[in-house]
Every structure is written in structure tokens, then in C-alpha cells.
Amino acid sequence: MTPKAMDAPAAVFRVADAWRGAWMGPSLFRRGGSTLHYVGPSSAADSAGVVDLPGVLLPGFTDHHVHLKLLPADALEPLAAGGLSRVIDLGGDPSTLAVLAEPDPFAAALEFAGAFLTAPGGYPSDRAWAPAGSSREVASADDAELAVAEQLAAGASRIKIALNASAGPVWDDALLAEVVAEIRAAGLPVVAHVEGAGQAARAIEAGVDVLAHAPFTEALPDAVITQAVAQGQRWVSTLAIHEPADQEIAIENVRAFRAAGGELLYGSDLGNGEQPLGLNPHELTALADAGLDETAVLRALVGGFGRGRWKKRVTWMPDRPVAITDMADAVSLSVGDLEAAGR
Incomplete structure (x- = not known):
């Protein structure tokens, strides 16, 4: 097949079902360039000029935590075949990630945080698995300003900081506040790796936007x-x-967290250990074990309530999932290549 993005002809598609925060039943979509627009419910009367697609459509799925430089060099294309329309790299050399992020109609889209910002000698600067350039030590407020500017110049869409007291030094509260302030001043969200006693609470107190992992080293107090x-x-x-x-x-x-109203995002830490290049059924099973139902898992996969993310790539499945692990059968398709659905 030959995916198209901006020059795909306008068309109206009918599918047996579609998910937009809830299952909509038989639905019509109109393609305009690289965007798929939900038109509304479909009926048997809708036929003239309508292209029937097998299966069901959903917004593009995202893995919100990957490390591409720990994967094969050509991993982005198999990630799309494995059901991912977008991946977010949370720690790697920004110059090489910037090259990988160039648009490719065959591949999952890439956004990245650039290098981990960390304390001198802090995680993961001393880790054998961390490729050169994947961490940036920050020793002062002035250094933080420069480090943030470096990631921003490379094209980072968020900045990741490391607060891993189990593996090395971390910033004191004053420098942590300065680092977060510099990232805020750049207009980017702050993602934190937190590990070790009290580090999640410090990140929360500092106003971090996203935790890169659900906290796993201690049970957090309700407050x-x-x-x-x-x-x-x-x-x-x-x-x-x-x-x-x-x-x-x-x-x-x-x-x-969820009982209190918190929002979870799907992420696998792909690159950490043996994992499939695409949706990970073990992660889906763990989400179910944590009490997420089908709707909650889908929201975690699309990063919201499903009314967006219909641009460039969407998710196709042969049928509505019966079990949460059925979502691992998803495929990411270019909006310009929807006619290939099911082939």
C-alpha cells in the first residue's frame, strides 16, 4: 500500500462501529486531507458515494512512555503495524530523536522529551543501558535554563526530570523548583521519573504535570x-x-489515584526488557488488574475522551474488543490509506 497524508482524495466512509468516548454504532466519517471527521450515525439509506469499511475505527492509540534508542533503528514502522499511531520518547539523545521525529507516512508519529535532566551524578547518568546523550546533568538554575533551551531547540514537546533517590543524588527542593520554573517558562509540560521514598510527594509538591511511571516504590498517602x-x-x-x-x-x-478522579495514560516503557513492538498485552492485562474497564483503558490509550486524535493516523480493529487484551489486535492506519482497512 502507499499511504497518503495531505493529498488523499475526499471521501465518506461507513463503519459498523466507532469509538468517541463511547461506542457510536454504525457511523459515517468524512476524510478531508489528513483529518478524519465524524459525520454522525449511519443508516441503510446512506449509500451513494459511501465507501464501506470493514471493522471498527477509533482515535489513534499512543504509548506515552518509550525509549526508541533502546530499540531497533527501524522500530517506528512496526510500532504502527502493532497498533500505535503515536509514541512519546521519555529519555534519549535529542539530536538523534529529532531526526527520527521527521514525518513518515508509514510509521508511528514521534514526540519526545529529549535527555533526562538530572542532578550531577544522578540517574540515569551512570547506567550502562543509557546511550550517550540521553541524560543532561544540571547543577544550578543557570544550568537549568541552558539545559531546557537545548531540549527545546531540538524539538522537545515536554521535558523529563529524574528524581530517583534509589539510584543516586537528586536536586534539593530549591533547585527542583528552579528547574520546574525554567520548564514552565519554556511553555512545556514537566514529566518526572520518581523512585525512592518521598520522591513522588516532592514531584507533586513541585507541580510536575505527569509522572512517567505510576509510583511503585511506596504506597502514597491519601493526602x-x-x-x-x-x-x-x-x-x-x-x-x-x-x-x-x-x-x-x-x-x-x-x-x-483513579478512585480520587485521577487520569491514567497508557505507557509500556518500551525498550525496557523484552516487549512487543506495539501494544503490550501484558500492560493491558495489568490495567485490567488495576480496575480499569474497557472505557478507561481506551481513554488511557487515546490520552483523553476520544473526540480528538483523528488526524494523520487512526486505529482500526476487525471487531469491537470483547476483552481488554483484544486491543492488542489493533492496527494503526494512515487517514489517507483507509481503503486498505482489513487487507
């Missing part, structure tokens, strides 16, 4: 979780990467 939810903080799941004891802590924290 801390309530504060995170009140601030609109979101957590990326990454439940399946943990050993059983840490996974159980993370799952319990997720249950409490």
Missing part, C-alpha cells in the same frame, strides 16, 4: 494522591515492567 488529582497531574501506567512486589504497589496506587 498526596488527593493533591496530585487536584493539580490535574496524570500518571503513565508502565505497570507490566515491574517485579511482582513493585507491581502490586503501583497497582494499589493506581486504584487510589
